[in-house]
Amino acid sequence: MAKAQAATPKPEMLLDIRDLRIEARVFPPDEAPKTVTLVHDVSLTLKRGKVLGLIGESGAGKSTIGLSSMAFGRGGVKITGGQVLLNGRDILTLGPAGVRKVRGREVCYVAQSAAAAFNPAHKLMDQVVEAAMLHGVASRAEAEKRAVALFKKLSLPNPETIGSRYPHQVSGGQLQRVMTAMALCSEPDLIVFDEPTTALDVTTQIDVLAAIKDAIRDTHVAALYISHDLAVVAQVADEILVLRHGRLVERGDTHQIIKLPQQDYTRALVAVHEIDHTEKQPSPTPILSVKNVTAAYGGGAVKVLKNVSVDLHPGQTLAVVGESGSGKSTLARAITGLLPPQQGSINFDGRTLSNRLADRPKEDLRQLQMIYQMADVAMNPRQTVRTIIGRPLEFYFGMRGKERDKRVAELLDKIEMGTGFADRYPAELSGGQKQRVCIARALAAKPKLIICDEVTSALDPLVANGILKLLLELQREEKVAYLFITHDLATVKSIADAIAVMYRGEVVRYGPKSQVLHPPFDAYTDLLLSSVPEMEQGWLESAIQGRRMQSAGN
Amino acid sequence: MSSPILKLIAQRIALGLLLLFAVSVLIFVGTQILPGDVAQSILGQSATAESLANLREALGLNDPAYIRYLKWLGGILTGNLGTALSSGQDIASAIGGRLWNTLFLAFWAAVVSVPLAIGLGLLAVRYRNGFIDKLISGLALASTSLPEFFIGYLLVYFFAVQWQIFPGISTVYDGMPFLERMKAIALPATALTLVVLAHMMRMTRAAILNVMQSAYIETAELKGLSPFEIIRKHAFPNAIAPVVNVVTLNLAYLIVGVVVVEVIFVYPGMGQYLVDHVAKRDVPVVQAVGLIFAAVYITLNMIADIAAILANPRLRHPK
Numbered sequence: 118m119a120k121a122q123a124a125t126p127k128p129e130m131l132l133d134i135r136d137l138r139i140e141a142r143v144f145p146p147d148e149a150p151k152t153v154t155l156v157h158d159v160s161l162t163l164k165r166g167k168v169l170g171l172i173g174e175s176g177a178g179k180s181t182i183g184l185s186s187m188a189f190g191r192g193g194v195k196i197t198g199g200q201v202l203l204n205g206r207d208i209l210t211l212g213p214a215g216v217r218k219v220r221g222r223e224v225c226y227v228a229q230s231a232a233a234a235f236n237p238a239h240k241l242m243d244q245v246v247e248a249a250m251l252h253g254v255a256s257r258a259e260a261e262k263r264a265v266a267l268f269k270k271l272s273l274p275n276p277e278t279i280g281s282r283y284p285h286q287v288s289g290g291q292l293q294r295v296m297t298a299m300a301l302c303s304e305p306d307l308i309v310f311d312e313p314t315t316a317l318d319v320t321t322q323i324d325v326l327a328a329i330k331d332a333i334r335d336t337h338v339a340a341l342y343i344s345h346d347l348a349v350v351a352q353v354a355d356e357i358l359v360l361r362h363g364r365l366v367e368r369g370d371t372h373q374i375i376k377l378p379q380q381d382y383t384r385a386l387v388a389v390h391e392i393d394h395t396e397k398q399p400s401p402t403p404i405l406s407v408k409n410v411t412a413a414y415g416g417g418a419v420k421v422l423k424n425v426s427v428d429l430h431p432g433q434t435l436a437v438v439g440e441s442g443s444g445k446s447t448l449a450r451a452i453t454g455l456l457p458p459q460q461g462s463i464n465f466d467g468r469t470l471s472n473r474l475a476d477r478p479k480e481d482l483r484q485l486q487m488i489y490q491m492a493d494v495a496m497n498p499r500q501t502v503r504t505i506i507g508r509p510l511e512f513y514f515g516m517r518g519k520e521r522d523k524r525v526a527e528l529l530d531k532i533e534m535g536t537g538f539a540d541r542y543p544a545e546l547s548g549g550q551k552q553r554v555c556i557a558r559a560l561a562a563k564p565k566l567i568i569c570d571e572v573t574s575a576l577d578p579l580v581a582n583g584i585l586k587l588l589l590e591l592q593r594e595e596k597v598a599y600l601f602i603t604h605d606l607a608t609v610k611s612i613a614d615a616i617a618v619m620y621r622g623e624v625v626r627y628g629p630k631s632q633v634l635h636p637p638f639d640a641y642t643d644l645l646l647s648s649v650p651e652m653e654q655g656w657l658e659s660a661i662q663g664r665r666m667q668s669a670g671n
Numbered sequence: 672m673s674s675p676i677l678k679l680i681a682q683r684i685a686l687g688l689l690l691l692f693a694v695s696v697l698i699f700v701g702t703q704i705l706p707g708d709v710a711q712s713i714l715g716q717s718a719t720a721e722s723l724a725n726l727r728e729a730l731g732l733n734d735p736a737y738i739r740y741l742k743w744l745g746g747i748l749t750g751n752l753g754t755a756l757s758s759g760q761d762i763a764s765a766i767g768g769r770l771w772n773t774l775f776l777a778f779w780a781a782v783v784s785v786p787l788a789i790g791l792g793l794l795a796v797r798y799r800n801g802f803i804d805k806l807i808s809g810l811a812l813a814s815t816s817l818p819e820f821f822i823g824y825l826l827v828y829f830f831a832v833q834w835q836i837f838p839g840i841s842t843v844y845d846g847m848p849f850l851e852r853m854k855a856i857a858l859p860a861t862a863l864t865l866v867v868l869a870h871m872m873r874m875t876r877a878a879i880l881n882v883m884q885s886a887y888i889e890t891a892e893l894k895g896l897s898p899f900e901i902i903r904k905h906a907f908p909n910a911i912a913p914v915v916n917v918v919t920l921n922l923a924y925l926i927v928g929v930v931v932v933e934v935i936f937v938y939p940g941m942g943q944y945l946v947d948h949v950a951k952r953d954v955p956v957v958q959a960v961g962l963i964f965a966a967v968y969i970t971l972n973m974i975a976d977i978a979a980i981l982a983n984p985r986l987r988h989p990k
Contacts, residue, residue, distance in 0.1 A: 187893055221894035233886035237984050238908035248894040283984050 128205045131306055131339050132163040132186055138198030139181050139190065139363075155181050155194065156363040165306065168333060168340045170354030170371070172347055172386070174577035175548075178363035179343045183309040186341060187224045188216045204306065221248035225300035229312040231292035235284035241295055242280030249303040260302060267298035270335065271328040290321035294328050301336055308333075310342045314349060318440040319604060320648045326352060327661050345577060347386050348650035351375050352657040359383050375652050385579060387652060392585060392611035396630050399615070402467070403428035404598050405452070405566055410461035412451045417459060421447045423622045424461070429566070429615070432596040436609040436630075438645065439619035445602045448619070449568045452600070453487060466565060483513045486559035490571035492551035496543045502529075502554050503539040509561040528557040531594075532587060549580035553587065560591065568600045573608060585612055606649045610634065618642050676986050680977050687973040694965040695747075699740045702954050702961075712952045713756055730756070743955075747962065753955040757948065762959050766944065770963065772843060773933070773940035776856050777925035780863040784925075785918055788868050792875025792914075793907070797898055799880065808876075811869030823862045823935040830858055841936040859936040863929065867921040874917035878910040885909070912979035919975035927964045 139156035156178040163169045171179040185196055188208045200207045208219050225248065228234035235244060246260035255263060261280070268276035271294040284292060293313055300308045313329060314322040330353050333340055344350045350357055350371075357374040359366040359382065367380045378384045405428070412422040421444045429435040437445045450456040452463055454474030463470045466484065471477045486509075489495040496505050506525045510516040516524060526536045532553040543551055552572060559567050569588070573581035589612055592599065603609060609616060609630075616633040618626040620641045626633055638646065647660050710726040711718065727733055731742070746753055752762040791811070795804040814822070831839030837857045847855075882888070883906055891905045907914075930942035937943070941960060948956035980986055 189893060191889070217895040217897060219895070220892070221896075226890070226893040228886060228890065230886065234890045236887040236891070236905050236909070238905075244890075247891075247896075251895060283988050285985050286988060286990050 127165065127306070129165055130162060130202075131165045131167075131204065132161075132341075133202040134159065134161045134182070134185065134199065135202070136160055136199040137182065137185055137196070137201065139178065139185065139194060140197045141190075141192070141194045143193075154363065156185075158199065159360070159363070159365050160199075161358055161365075161368070163307070163339055163341065166337045166339050167356070168342055168354045170350035170357040171341060171343045171360060172345065172350050172357055173360035173366075174345060174579060176362065177360040179345075179360055180311050181363075182360070183311055183341050183343050184226075186307060186309060187220050187226060189220070218252070221305075222252040222254065222303055223305055224307045224309065225303065225305045227293075227296050227300050227308060227310045227313045230316050231296040231313075232284065232289055232316075234296060235292060237284055240281055240283060241287065245280065245295065245299040245302055248299070252303055254303045264298060264302050267301050267332070268295070270332055271295075271298055272324075273298075290317050290325050293317065293325050297325075297329055297332060301332060301338065304336075305338060307339045307341065310340055312344055315344065315346070319606065320440060320644055322349070323648045323650070323657065323660060326650075327657055329353065330657065346650065347375065348652045348656075351652060351654055352650065359386065371654060375654070392582070392589070394589060394612055397430075397433050397614045399428070399433075399629065400430040402431075403464075404431040404466055405429040405600070406464040407448070407452065408462050408464065410448075410451055410458045410463065412447060412456050412458045414456070421622050422451060422458070425619075425622075425624050426461075427617045427624060427627060429598050429600055431565070431598055432592060433614040434592065434599040434601050434612055435615045435617060436601045436603060436613035437617050437619060438603060438606060438609055440604060440645075442621070443619040444622040445604075445619050446570055447622075449487070449570055449600065449602055452568065453485065479513065483509075483562045484565045485568070486562050486564040486566070487568045487570065488552070488555050488559050488572045490574050492548065492555045492572075492575075493543060495555055496551065496558075498543050501540050501542055502546075505543075505554060506557050506561055509558060513562050524561070528561055531560065531591065532557045547580075548576055549583060552576065552584055556584075556587065556591070560595065560597070563595075564597060566598045566600065568602070570602045571604070572601075574603065574605065581608070588612065606646060618645065675989060676980060679980050679986065683973055683976045683980070687969050691966055691969050694969070695744060695962055696740070698958055698961045698965070699736075699743060702958050703736055705952075705954075743958065747959075752959040755948065755953050755956050757951040757953045757956075762956055765956075766941070766959065766963070768845070769939060769941050769944050772938065773926060773929060773942065775852075776859055776863070776929065776933075776938065776940060777922070779853070779856060780860045780867070780925050781922055783860065784864040784868050784871065784921070787864070788871035788918075789875050789914065791868075791872045792879065793899075793902055795872070795876045796879045796883065796902055796906070799876075807872065811872050814865040815869035817865075819862055819866045819931050820935055822865050823859070823932055826858045826862055827935070839936070841938040843939060856938070859929075859932050859938055862932050862935075863925055866928075866932075867924055871917055871921050875910070875914050878913035878917075879906050881913075882906045882909045908982075911982040915978040915982070916975045919971040919978075923968045923971040926967050 136158045137156055137160065138154065138158055140152050140154050142150055143153050144150045159178070159182060161169065161182075171183060173179050181191070181194060184191060185201055186203065188196070188201065188211070190196055196209060201209050203219065203223060208216060211219065235241065242261060242264060245264045246255075246257060249255045249260040249263070250257055254260070264280060265276050268279055273279055273291055273294055279287065279291070279295070287295065297313070310329065314325050317325060326349065333353065340353075342350055342353050354371050356368065356370050358368050359374065359380070361382055367374065367378065367383045369379070374383060375387055378387055407425060407427045410422055410425045411420065413420045425444075425448060427435060427437075437448060439445045447456060451458045454470065454472065454477055457472040465481070470481060503522070503525050506528055507516075507521050510521050510524055525539060529536055529538060534550060534553055538546070538550070543554070546554065573584050576584065585608065588599065591597065601609075601613065613630045615629050616627070617624050618633065618641065626639055626642045633642070634646070644664060647663060650656065710723045710730065710732065714722060714726060731739060743753065750763065752766065754760060755762055755765065791807050795807045798804050827839045830837045838855055839858070841855045841859050843852055843855050879902060883902075888901060888905055891901045896904070929940060930946060932938070933940045933942035934946055941963070945957065945960040948960075
């Protein structure tokens with residue numbers, strides 16, 4: 118097989134997608150099933166060994182287009198028009214058996230969540246070499262040798278033995294690299310990277326990104342790199358395709374897209390993190406004062422907060438930043454009383470709060486509200502927006518009937534949604550709208566403090582930007598303080614007045630924003646700050662070189 | 672194999688023993704509150720008051736209930752199941768041969784039904800929502816919907832009466848040649864298979880379909896594996912726990928639930944024995960058989976639990 122391919126030189130144009138149209142059958146509630154078009158006649162080309170970035174928000178059709186290069190439609194998705202020419206032939210006409218010969222051989226796939234994409238029942242090595250053996254690219258021994266070499270190249274720890282581990286025994290960042298090795302193992306011509314670093318912590322992302330970039334360079338494989346984060350794509354792509362609602366917005370080389378965007382939408386994507394916010398000065402008396410709090414899970418067995426002290430001033434925003442496992446959400450649980458601290462105290466508005474949630478009076482509950490990352494699971498799917506926002510009004514203020522409806526309308530107006538939304542169900546709202554409803558629900562209680570736990574992490578950048586602006590606007594009007602938990606430093610820079618950096622349960626750096634973000638940095642803050650992708654080609658290399666500390670988990 | 676998994680398994684076994692003990696209490700209490708007097712039913716309506724009293728004394732029926740329970744339990748723990756009131760025979764020796772007969776029948780029914788059910792389940796997943804899937808599901812549901820006595824009589828009517836291929840009465844005896852024996856149990860084994868097949872098949876199908884939603888199935892598809900390879904290699908290993916659960920549940924039914932089938936085919940197994948002695952109000956036999964059935968049921972469920980623990984790679988290979 119290898120000889121036959123060597124005899125006929127492969128065409129220079131690896132992938133040529135022409136007028137691709139992709140449709141799906143959807144079954145909306147209370148309506149007849151209908152067909153929607155996900156991708157409208159998109160064309161693209163990719164030369165051998167090049168990297169094309171596909172960028173856009175969710176629903177832009179980037180994954181759908183990426184998978185079409187494997188003649189695959191996820192769920193009820195069907196490719197209904199156009200051609201996908203791979204190595205000079207239309208793979209849409211190959212039939213099931215023909216397509217199976219292409220998948221895993223000429224094109225391989227790296228999924229967003231490698232943790233879910235690996236079969237928990239098999240060892241990593243068995244899964245890594247599976248495609249290579251299936252397509253007769255290599256014998257088991259050869260494939261394993263190649264896999265170990267790839268593990269080394271991707272700087273995985275213990276490359277000789279990691280293959281004999283099961284997926285759950287390996288961290289997320291490592292799994293993502295193992296998946297890249299799996300894709301490279303059968304020496305394909307093209308790899309589809311579908312948001313391979315999105316689910317990772319920022320300090321892990323940079324490692325994985327660098328590993329992927331090196332592997333692409335050394336193996337001369339071509340790639341479709343799908344991401345919603347333009348700064349990430351800019352590090353690896355030669356060319357970028359901007360997509361929106363299944364249509365092509367703009368195509369250009371990476372430099373042109375990030376420096377000289379032609380379309381308004383692209384300009385908005387480039388400028389997405391810029392929000393004007395002037396830092397406020399601390400007031401004499403903080404609204405919330407966390408003093409020497411230590412908290413643990415498992416009856417004191419696992420300490421997740423160690424002697425944490427922070428202050429939050431009225432009408433201001435304290436951002437708590439850190440990677441997963443740093444204890445930032447646990448801090449929120451301790452403040453709300455969901456996890457009573459072992460030691461220390463929490464003072465709020467001049468009084469000490471009871472450690473346990475059950476011991477707190479209703480007034481304490483009212484003044485301290487929460488907004489969550491997953492807006493859709495934080496709302497009862499069988500209640501309308503009116504009921505959801507009206508609930509705190511009834512519970513805390515005893516409002517009923519017209520009075521309540523009037524207030525609900527006011528709140529909907531505040532979150533820039535009309536009263537027309539009052540009778541909708543959460544399932545009928547977009548991600549951003551759901552989060553707005555959650556904000557309105559928190560505001561309905563007229564709180565003095567809202568804890569925002571990763572409220573923008575699940576949203577597209579532009580939508581997240583809108584939510585952040587709304588939160589700042591509401592802060593001005595309502596004088597509410599935010600404890601803003603996030604792993605995203607760009608968000609922090611946009612909205613915080615003070616910052617607490619957390620690492621393994623401790624606050625390693627704390628103070629006003631200007632001070633925290635101003636050198637000299639401690640090693641961890643430096644790592645965290647230097648890991649945030651910048652909209653600059655070559656940033657990745659200089660960031661890796663300038664590092665003083667290895668990332669924690671991976 | 673490490674300590675957390677051993678601890679889990681030890682917990683399951685301890686729970687099983689505790690449950691068995693609780694069941695023994697229930698069986699004993701249950702048979703005590705049944706109406707009727709054993710002495711009366713042994714001696715008949717014409718018995719004098721004096722002879723009834725003598726017999727009660729001799730059988731120990733005048734002791735308080737808890738003493739009788741402890742005596743009974745002590746006997747079981749030392750392998751003595753007591754003597755049948757009606758015949759005066761030792762229950763343990765009477766049950767011995769019959770238990771073996773029941774296990775023989777259940778074994779062959781299982782040998783046919785388990786692979787068939789799992790195979791059909793895999794086939795139904797491969798061609799899901801297609802003609803084959805619907806045909807398999809339809810036939811399996813039909814066979815489950817028919818009560819087992821009806822299936823039994825249908826089999827007898829066609830195979831024994833009309834075509835005279837297999838005997839309608841499944842008489843077996845010691846020293847019977849193997850093939851003869853197999854011929855004798857053909858119809859009851861078929862009836863049992865038809866009863867348990869659909870449940871196992873449907874559950875296998877559901878368990879695998881559930882796994883088929885996982886992201887790693889998509890990974891396998893994008894490697895170019897064929898649909899059947901994907902099911903066999905990537906879906907089935909992750910569906911083992913639920914499949915083992917439903918299989919053992921049905922195995923338990925094959926042993927415990929055969930009462931009706933054994934009666935229809937006059938098969939000399941445990942079920943027949945139980946029914947005979949319920950009619951005779953022979954409490955010690957009913958208790959002994961009930962306890963054996965409970966032990967079988969609990970043991971098989973315990974095996975299912977342990978198999979599910981062992982099938983979980985997270986438990987087998989901790990971090």
